[in-house]
Amino acid sequence: MGFIVILVGTSLAPTVADQVVAAQAGNVTGASSTILGLTTLFYVLGVASAGISVAAQGLRASGLV
Numbered sequence: 001m002g003f004i005v006i007l008v009g010t011s012l013a014p015t016v017a018d019q020v021v022a023a024q025a026g027n028v029t030g031a032s033s034t035i036l037g038l039t040t041l042f043y044v045l046g047v048a049s050a051g052i053s054v055a056a057q058g059l060r061a062s063g064l065v
Contacts, residue, residue, distance in 0.1 A: 002054035009047035016043050
């Protein structure tokens with residue numbers, strides 16, 4: 001299950017980044033533009049945390065942790 005989340009999440013990351021850039025091209029300025037720009041970062045951090053969780057569960061199940 002977790003591998004599917006990682007696979008779909010990583011394949012959608014460029015799409016999310018493109019949509020954020022397209023949204024910033026509109027009438028968004030100042031702090032709103034900065035916060036909107038951080039959307040891609042937090043999306044990728046969420047996908048990375050899912051990957052770390054899957055790895056930790058695998059290590060715990062095998063008895064290494």
